[in-house]
Amino acid sequence: MSHRFGFAALCGPPNAGKSTLLNALLGQKVAIVSSKPQTTRNQISGILTREGSQIVIIDTPGVMQPRATLHRYLLESAWNALAQADVVACVLDAGLYASKPGLLDKDLAPLTGRIALSGRPVLAVLNKIDAIKDKKTLLPLMAKTAQIWPGSQALPVSALREKGLDDLVAAMEAALPESPPMFPDDQLSTLPVRFMAAEIIREKLFLKLRQELPYETAVEIEDWREPATAKMATRISAVIYATRDNHKGIIIGHRGETLKAIGTEARLEIEDLTGGKVHLELFVKIKPRWTDDPTFMRMLGLGV
Structure with missing residues (x-):
């Protein structure tokens, strides 16, 4: 039976719920979470091991226009993660952009070109769907992400409620190369x-x-x-x-x-x-x- 191993980068604007999503995917906390934008300052790597696959999931700082040297360093960390990833999962606050679609282009401006240049498969992860009453409002957002990244796959999820995570993991696995695992089954993170x-x-x-x-x-x-x-x-x-x-x-x-x-x-x-x-x-x-x-x-x- 073939085995898949590789790296998935979680990127996106600040406060999209990337760290909460990483913790939910692993079933254990490895990334800190708060309501403050850009709580994540480093690449936080979690290891998800399942039968037939092992994914190193990299949580990156929220991407925004840099205003200080610190912000430029955070961007550098995010770009490094994109460079080593086999698949890019762009995490978006679906509730925010479904209600204010005009914000999407502005918030994605620092990211869109970088993701396209990476040449990696793109997953548009529409997070926080638990906050949306009428799920039909997701359809224009899904169409918009398909326009931004042709060939991308849109995946509605709720990291908070742990909804849609199996579909997300399956999409990540499908994008990984065939390779043996790099880490022991019980290791959850690469962090000291x-x-x-x-x-x-x-x-x-x-x-x-x-x-x-x-x-x-x-x-x-x-x-x-x-x-x-x-x-x-x-x-x-x-x-x-x-x-x-x-x-x-x-x-x-x-x-x-x-x-x-x-x-x-x-x-x-x-x-x-x-x-x-x-x-x-x-x-x-x-x-x-x-x-x-x-x-x-x-x-x-x-x-x-």
């Missing part, structure tokens, strides 16, 4: 644990502070000490970078209560990730204009 821990902390920041939190925050794991015995805790020291003093105050909160709550929520999830006890220390530092500092962003692993 330290990176995933930093992402968990960043997610808790977004979820705890929501609109209060400035976009220009970053997390770095400064120190990671493995336990000497199974009964001991992994000791992790992480730094949250903010760009201004008042942002630092927002993150720390009154008497440090906000930072403590973020640390507690992050620690519990990191313990689930590592399968053991964790001692987590969080610090907040000021790094002015880091989003325009290529050296600092490279240190954080952005744009690579």
Whole structure:
């Protein structure tokens, strides 16, 4: 029996639900999720292994016109994913574009040409159909995506409700070359644990502070000490970078209560990730204009 292996890139405008879709496809969380646009800053790879196939699904940063060096680095990450993909799944907020079709061309402007130049098969993933009462409103959107990418396949899905995912996976599989698997059956991601821990902390920041939190925050794991015995805790020291003093105050909160709550929520999830006890220390530092500092962003692993 033949086996298929390859790479599928999830791309699209910000807030289309790419990370939620990746987690739903894998049946487990590997990408952080929040309501903030461009929560994803790196290529997040999940591995979906089924009988007869293995797909490395790459979640990419939301594509938008760059306004700062950080945005250009995020675009670089998305373009790199397109270059290595065997199939491109462009994830769109179907509810948004069904109600405001005029936005589609504008939001896809940075993407359309790049996807066409990649020469890869295109899947137009119409996400968030759970928010649409009259499914007939999807028909003009499906026709529009077929016009933008001739030969593409439109697939209505709901990542939140896990609807239409089998059809999406089948379409991805059909586009992959015949090849043996590259990873063990039980491996869910190509990401190192330290990176995933930093992402968990960043997610808790977004979820705890929501609109209060400035976009220009970053997390770095400064120190990671493995336990000497199974009964001991992994000791992790992480730094949250903010760009201004008042942002630092927002993150720390009154008497440090906000930072403590973020640390507690992050620690519990990191313990689930590592399968053991964790001692987590969080610090907040000021790094002015880091989003325009290529050296600092490279240190954080952005744009690579």
